[in-house]
Amino acid sequence: MKPGNNGAKILCQNLWKIFGPNPQKLIASLDHNKSKEEVLAETGNVIAVKDVSLEIREGETFVIMGLSGSGKSTLIRCINRLVEPTAGTIIVDGKEISSLSQAELREFRRKKMSMVFQHFGLLPHRNVLDNVAFGLEVQGVPKVRRRELAFQTLQLVGLKGWENSKISELSGGMQQRVGLARALAVEPEILLMDEPFSALDPLIRRQMQDEFLNMRSALNKTVLFITHDLNEALKLGDRIAIMKDGEIIQLGTSEDIVLRPVDNYVAEFVRDVSKSKVLTAQTVMEKPKAVVPGGFSLGQAHHFMTRHGFDFVFVVGDDRRLKGILLLNDAEEAVKRGINNIDEVIRLDFPESTADTAIEDLIPLIVATDIPVAVTDARRRLRGVITRTVLLEGILEKSENGNAISPAVLRGRNRIGVG
Ligand SMILES: Nc1ncnc2c1ncn2[C@@H]1O[C@H](COP(=O)(O)OP(=O)(O)O)[C@@H](O)[C@H]1O
Ligand SMILES: [Mg+2]
Known part of the structure; x- marks a missing residue:
């Protein structure tokens, strides 16, 4: 973490941009309760960005939607x-952008962040390869x-073989x-993507x-992505800021917003x-309750299941790493057949x-399947369990006004097996 930036890759604090005859004077006297239209009608100034504060974390895809x-x-x-902002500060990697000299700014734009535009902004008289190499050429790379x-x-972007084509020969x-x-x-380090x-x-x-x-998962960049399409925002964003009339009116995860x-x-x-x-x-x-350690014998696991009324148990190693699942039917049958090694019976x-x-x-x-879903982390440690019932209840509860549930899933409700 660098000092002064709270660990954020990009930090905007009270950022304003006003287009018009006298933005600096306006900002000093502005009544913040006045709407963008009122200010425009009364002063001829357009408030494009109004008092925006946000923090973009290293490695995240942050979407601005509006x-x-x-x-x-x-x-x-x-x-x-x-x-040029009218007021406020922007800090990237702990460095305030407005304090950069012209030379530093050029360096910063070349190395730190690059931008992808909606209308491509390509050089039509150059071929594909030379367009891609353009930024490197500006940097003086041999x-x-x-x-x-x-x-x-x-x-990487799936255009192998197109190096010598003309831009005009390519689809959008x-x-x-x-x-x-x-x-x-x-x-x-940072990609700025404006409605790409x-x-x-x-x-x-x-x-x-x-x-x-x-x-994105392969490259590990910090991305600021702009879109006017909510579905795109929900699909791509780790976090989303919703903008209206220059202000951020909500900032959160897809779940928060929806x-x-x-x-x-x-x-x-x-x-x-x-x-x-x-x-x-x-x-x-749900927090998994039906869990037994890998050291259990089949008999012990079977006893545990019947005592608690479980139709299944997850079998985990010392560090809660998932080894497999034992179903009650499988356990009963194996017990009858005299098997006592749990590893022979668990399903992988x-x-x-x-x-x-x-x-x-x-x-x-x-x-x-009737087998519940195991929710695991990157090291395959058991974090949660989702049965059909839990899933349906979750969907119903979280979307009272919702249109999320497909009729096929609801019909399946009467056929619940395990869980
Ligand atoms: N150079 C400019 N001069 C005056 N007004 C501008 C300029 N650029 C943008 N605006 C105004 O600022 C507001 C925000 O524009 P913009 O940032 O382009 O919005 P978006 O990208 O969300 O469509 C709009 O009201 C627009 O008309
Ligand atoms: Mg735009």
């Missing part, structure tokens, strides 16, 4: 100082090296891949979102969102998820 004109582009451009890096980056989706490759080629997928057809757009998610909208404006936005896309295993899972093949798996993706697991 309708057109809400101030998203102005905010992101303040962060790399393509736009030709051979920059071509090598550009080749590698094109491979491919052009945006070039835009992304150009931004990535300079190996920035908004100009693409829905199908290509979804594909780009999926690839972005894959790439389950706990702060006002009618946000509530209206999220009304049609399928809750099962946003709710995660974490929200509905059962549904498993992580805490951040969307409920939407749990439903097929639960429907396909």
Whole structure:
């Protein structure tokens, strides 16, 4: 952690941007309760960003979502100082951006962060490879090296073989891949993405979102992503800030925004969102009670199950690492056959998820089998359990007004096996 930035990669404090005849004078005397329209009508000034404070953590994808004109582009451009803020501070890696000299600023823009734009911003007379190498050229990277890096980056974005093509020969989706490759080629720590997928057809757009998610986990960059599309925000963002008239009106995770909208404006936005896309295993899972240590004999485990009325137990090692699941039917049969080694009877093949798996993706697991889903962490330690009943109750409870539950799942409710 660097001093003065609370461990944040990017920190904005009380940031303002006003476009108009006399922003500095206006800001000193401004009545904060006046709306953007009132201020414009009375003074001719446009409040594009109004008193925004936020903190973007290292490695997260932070999404700013808002309708057109809400101030998203102005905010992101303040962060790399393509736009000079009227007031407030921006600190990146502990360094205040406004204090940078022109030379430092150039260095900062080249090395620290790169930007991907909605309309690609490519150089039409250059081929694909030279577009991607452009940022490296500006940095003075020697030709051979920059071509090598550009080749590698094109491979990363799925454009291998297109190096010598003209930009005009590429579809929109491919052009945006070039835009992304150009931004990535300079190996920035921070990616600023201003509606990068908004100009693409829905199908290509979804594909780009999926690839972005894959790439993001491989690259480990801090990303500030802007969109006017709520579904895109929910899909991509670790955290989301909702902007309206230059202000951030809610900041939180997808779940926060969908389950706990702060006002009618946000509530209206999220009304049609399928809750099962946003709710995660974490929200509905229960603390596992049906757990026995790996050292138990089959007889001991069987006794434990009958005493507590469990249809199944998870079998875990010393550090709570999951070894397998023992089903009551299997245990009874094995006991009859005189087997006493639990390892011979436990099942190793059962549904498993992580805490951040969307409920939407749990439903097929639960429907396909009577065995409950084990929720485990990266080291495969048992964190929670989700049975069909728990899942259904979770969905029902969390979406009273919801449209999240598919009729097929509800029908399955009468056929509950284990749990
Ligand atoms: N250069 C400018 N001069 C005057 N007004 C501007 C300028 N750039 C943006 N604005 C105004 O600032 C507000 C926010 O714009 P913008 O940041 O582009 O929003 P978004 O990216 O969310 O669509 C809008 O009202 C817009 O008209
Ligand atoms: Mg914009």
